[in-house]
Amino acid sequence: MPTYLDFEQPIAELEEQLSKAEEIAEKSKVDASSTIDELKKKLTDTKKEIYNGLTPWQRVMVSRHPERPYTLDYINALTEGDFIELHGDRNVKDDKAIVGGFGTFNGQTVMFIGHQKGINTKMRQYRNFGMANPEGYRKALRLMKLAEKFNKPIVTLIDTPGAYPGLEAEERGQGEAIAKNLYEMTLLKVPVICVIIGEGASGGALGIGIGDRVLMLENSWYSVISPENCSAILWRTWDYKEQAASALKLTAKDMLKNGLIDGVIKEPAGGAHSNREETYKRVRKELIKQIETLSELDNDTRVEERINKFCSMGVVLED
């Protein structure tokens, strides 16, 4: 049974009607194709209508949809399974909340790195809900340096509710690990493309998010804090998450408008989870384009442009 979000109820009803109509047509051998076509069209229209009008908070809900594709789904699709996962930070352990490795993409070896969430309760725990520890960020950096050494482009896929706020994480320097990544990613001599595929929460997302191109999927979000935590701090209650989501301007559209990201990848009507293949196709197309464009620049120019891009972010008044 697919999971439907509250605002997806009209979609759920139409899909049920459609499957019933198809079932009847199958059983009774009656030609119901006109009804079916009508329902299909209505379904597409409804999906479009609902998804075009999503509020920021509803997009946050879509970004967390349990059936939404995760990092390894993208990697498998983009590399058509030709992927070697590499493990460990060479210091402490292998963080399961961040995965990475070499994969073949469009005939070329690419380093893929991303946060990984779990698909069921057991796996969610195993992946620590996509919340990385310092060793996750250090593994990511190790793999990026490896890619740099062998001149392979880097693609990072961002999907995290935040860096893990745990005791050991602090002992092993969560802050230092993220800081180091921001610094080192700035200087990487190969093309770096970052895609926010789901949740982009704060430093935990930014820790693998310094790229020549930072792109967001249409229904992902990216900000300094989750709407729930923002509500808890500024309103002192959890009840204002909708308002907080709007105030934070965390949607792909707003982030692009504010010049904080470089592009938006449109999702199929109904969200990435409703048509995975189409989503992968669009991500693939965008990545091919960006890798080609970035590969034409020489390394120093690319790094300089990356630095200038991040240094221009911010709005100050000067009297």
Added chain:
Amino acid sequence: MSSWFRRMKKGITTPTKEKKETPDGLWFKSPEGNIIETSELRENNYVVPADGYHKRIGSEEYFSIIYDEGKYTELFANLESGDPLKFEDTKKYTERYKSSQKKTGMKDALRSAYGEVEGLPLVIACMDFNFIGGSMGSVVGEKIARSIDYAIEKKAPLMIISKSGGARMMEAAFSLMQMAKTSAKLTQLAKHKLPYISYLTDPTTGGVTASFAMLGDVNLAEPGALIGFAGPRVIKETIGKDLPEGFQTSEFLLEHGFIDYIIDRREIREQLSQLLRMFKN
């Protein structure tokens, strides 16, 4: 009748104009309960001698303590936040911002200065916790970026004194990107082989810890400061256990290898000039 009973001197004889000033808060009490006169506290660089407690101070105090004869030039003093998101929670951000400016007399949560320490040039960017919890928004990021440019221009080392709750939520993703901006900018300072000294003071948490505060060529801290990525309350809620004593203090970070050494504020000038000398000679 004996003389101890009879008043020998006439009442209060000090003329009004010779009376000493009595400023607000004549006494300061440390958390351990040690009391000190505020004038004496100032002479001790705002450290309580009896227990070594470091009172939280602002950029003005740090600049006058660190620079030779307390003399310095303030840099980029006229920058203010632009509120690009028109942020509003229970209050408009612009209102919060203005009221914080009025309350503190400062423009934002960081001030930059240029001066000398034992004759050696030094650019200092110092955070002010009193201004919206020392939170990092566009102004903090931009001032750090400009301080780095200034240090490069003057061929001077840079010191950043961190004292911050982290990112400024009201500037949302703009605030988040200041982590990227400051870290990216520090690569340029490094390219010019200019030292960056990070001095972490109470408290340094969140996005500031996860960016420039942890990126010093040398990371220094004041004794007993709270330093961490996540706040202690959040960690406690996450793990559902009490936190060990001394967790996330400067001493804890020193022990875990993230701080080079701890400097008592009373010795900051001597220790800093020694370090600057090591880099220079």
